[in-house]
Amino acid sequence: MPKPTKGPRLGGGPAHERLMLANLAAALFTHKSIKTTETRAKRLRPLAERMVQFAKRGDLHARRRVLATITDKTVVHELFTVIAPQVNERQGGYTRITKLGFRKGDNASMVQMELVLEPLTPKVKRSKTATVAATPVGSENVVVEDVVADDVVVEETVVADDAAVDDAAVEADKK
Template identity: 40%
Template structure:
């Protein structure tokens, strides 16, 4: 049965959606704050939360798991440089989504997603 399996489709097929989320995660790790649409932010938020929870313990296995999700060694190194120290006392809630308003061209709700 396919009950409750839909998730965030974002108007893309599976490979494009995974690449989009991977790119947003890399940008969020590198810049700590990005501006995107509400749908994309809601799609990337659970993925980045899982990744930061994984990076709180710096082990070789966790590094390999993060690299398989990110596919960027520099982003993985940055994540493991700040996550164990900054999020040691926090168990969840590593990101914040702040609404900015409507985009001029198509009226999409723009948000800012940032790492706390």
């Protein structure tokens, strides 16, 4: 037996909640952005992320799993052919929730939920080890070389006192 979700149901029983989340997901994939309440968006996020993961797989079984939830074939086709290639490089975090304020009638917290379709920019990783060039003990400048992820060597000249130069020379001799 499946474990029921914690917290109150969104507007009725479990079948109604399942249908409502499927309709919200279909609207999200169709329009790329929807305006809804914060509670509904928080409940929709895991479902939408899972559907995008299935679309990234792209095989027949994944398509049938998505069709079991979202019954509109045009929405599923758009998810597999348009959205999945745009988020192919992304490892997760396919949706973004932005708070908008409160609804006028019942003061419900409203949010904008949208798909993150921008291309992913990889972060530049710097190595933790820095090599220090050995310099004579009496000099004031130490050249520090950092190797960045793309095999680019960055050299920095640092003004140091004699004690720091001695320490740098000892470290260079150890390596």
